[in-house]
Amino acid sequence: MKCDISVIIPNFNGEKFIANCLDSMMIQSFRTFGHMEIIVVDDCSSDASIEIIKNYENVTLVENPVNSGFDKSVNQGILASHGKYCLLLNNDVVADPDFVKYLYLHIDDNPRIFSVSSKMIRFYERDKLDDTGDFYNILGWGYKRGDGQSVNAHNKPTAIFSSCAGAGIYRRSILNEIGLFDEAFFAYMEDVDIGYRALINGYKNRYEPKAICYHIGSATTAEGQKYSPFKVQISARNNIYVAYKNMPFVQLLVNSPFLFLGFIVKYITFAKRGFGQDYRAGIKEGLKKHRIMTKVPFQFRNLKHYFFIEVQLIVNVFRQVENKIGK
Numbered sequence: 001m002k003c004d005i006s007v008i009i010p011n012f013n014g015e016k017f018i019a020n021c022l023d024s025m026m027i028q029s030f031r032t033f034g035h036m037e038i039i040v041v042d043d044c045s046s047d048a049s050i051e052i053i054k055n056y057e058n059v060t061l062v063e064n065p066v067n068s069g070f071d072k073s074v075n076q077g078i079l080a081s082h083g084k085y086c087l088l089l090n091n092d093v094v095a096d097p098d099f100v101k102y103l104y105l106h107i108d109d110n111p112r113i114f115s116v117s118s119k120m121i122r123f124y125e126r127d128k129l130d131d132t133g134d135f136y137n138i139l140g141w142g143y144k145r146g147d148g149q150s151v152n153a154h155n156k157p158t159a160i161f162s163s164c165a166g167a168g169i170y171r172r173s174i175l176n177e178i179g180l181f182d183e184a185f186f187a188y189m190e191d192v193d194i195g196y197r198a199l200i201n202g203y204k205n206r207y208e209p210k211a212i213c214y215h216i217g218s219a220t221t222a223e224g225q226k227y228s229p230f231k232v233q234i235s236a237r238n239n240i241y242v243a244y245k246n247m248p249f250v251q252l253l254v255n256s257p258f259l260f261l262g263f264i265v266k267y268i269t270f271a272k273r274g275f276g277q278d279y280r281a282g283i284k285e286g287l288k289k290h291r292i293m294t295k296v297p298f299q300f301r302n303l304k305h306y307f308f309i310e311v312q313l314i315v316n317v318f319r320q321v322e323n324k325i326g327k
Contacts, residue, residue: 004034005104005169006083010073011053012043014091017216019052021091022059024213030100039081040091041073069186074165078180083172090166092216094123102211103169106157114174114198117163118211119154127151130215131167133160133207134192137316138255139262140239142192145323155209161312162195162205167213170194174203182245184292188231189238196246199312200296202305232275233282236266240286245293251306255313 007025011018018040025038039060040053044067053061062076078086085107087100099118107116120131132146132154144164146154163170165181168191178197181190195205217226243252243259263283270279 002035003037003082003084005030005036005085005087005100006077006081007036007038007087007089007100008074008077008081009038009040009089009091010043010070010077011040011045011049011091012067012073013045013047013049015045015047015049015052017092018049020094021089022053022056024093024095024097024099025089026056026058027097028095028100029097030104034104036087036100037081037083039077041077041080043067043069043073069183070165071181071183071185071187071190074190075180075183078172078175085169086172086175087169088165088167089213090215092123093120093167093213095167095213096211099167099211099213102208106206106208106211107169107171110204111171112202112204113171113206114203115163115168115170115195116206116208116211117160118167118213119207119209120164120167120213120215121151123214123216126214129153130217131164132209133158133162133205134164134195135161135316135319136192136196136242136313137262137320138258138310138313139265139317140243140259141262141266141320142189142235142239142242143320143323145319147323149323154207157209158207160195160205160207161199161316162192163207165191165194166215167211174198174201177201178203182241182293185238185241186234188235189242193238193242193245196242196309197296199309200246200302200305202302227270227273227275229275229278232270232278233285236263236279236282237286237289238282239263240283240290241293244290244295246296248298248306251310255310 129146131144
């Protein structure tokens with residue numbers, strides 16, 4: 001049977017969340033007109049996750065013998081799946097019944113669309129947004145648009161820099177062209193990286209406000225908190241990776257003063273919150289190990305896309321300021 005959508009859920013010690021996530025997938029209205037498969041990739045959980053997942057007859061379970069990180073798990077799920085589109089879903093997400101349908105209708109409308117991000121709402125604060133698409137700017141900062149704003153904001157489909165891989169859909173044919181998620185990231189910023197690669201190749205990333213879900217956030221890596229030493233350090237490292245990997249040498253040289261300024265400001269910010277040492281360690285690791293990343297090869301046919309991206313990197317600074325003011 002032809003498979004339209006593969007729902008891929010990476011899981012690590014998600015016994016408190018995985019059942020609610022899977023239950024929300026079982027009642028999707030998309031099933032009335034399309035075929036979807038559900039794959040859970042368990043990353044060596046030590047809790048009761050596997051036993052819970054095995055209770056679902058229509059769910060394929062892939063078990064990792066060692067913990068390899070979000071990116072490895074996602075890639076395993078993609079390679080084991082058969083759908084025209086791959087819908088990635090965090091284990092701490094609960095989706096509305098029409099969630100899959102609206103993501104499918106949006107991405108299927110235009111073959112140049114690589115990904116579509118959903119309207120993510122805070123699970124415990126249903127009057128506030130969690131994420132309406134991710135953005136990246138010339139200061140080397142990735143940020144979630146709409147985070148903390150009213151749930152009534154961002155109600156129009158729009159272009160975005162990248163989709164949040166916690167609740168977004170991706171076109172398999174373009175994944176085959178530009179590559180899967182870079183496992184060197186382990187977790188965090190890998191979705192900005194893959195969205196960046198799509199933009200370099202002239203594809204689009206979009207936001208669909210009708211695809212609604214509820215997200216706890218960092219339930220596995222930060223116990224539901226906005227920051228943790230692990231999250232701050234690995235995110236800082238991965239910010240170095242994103243810039244080095246995706247920017248050609250000339251662009252990286254031109255942007256380096258802005259990137260340096262951005263890292264200094266972030267360090268001061270995290271130092272005030274008690275995470276300065278963790279952020280500094282992440283930056284040091286990124287600078288030390290950045291050459292393990294395989295740079296995106298520069299091609300002249302993509303030159304206009306690089307100019308478009310550079311404009312976006314500048315504009316996104318002002319968008320982030322507006323995003324902060326809108327809270």
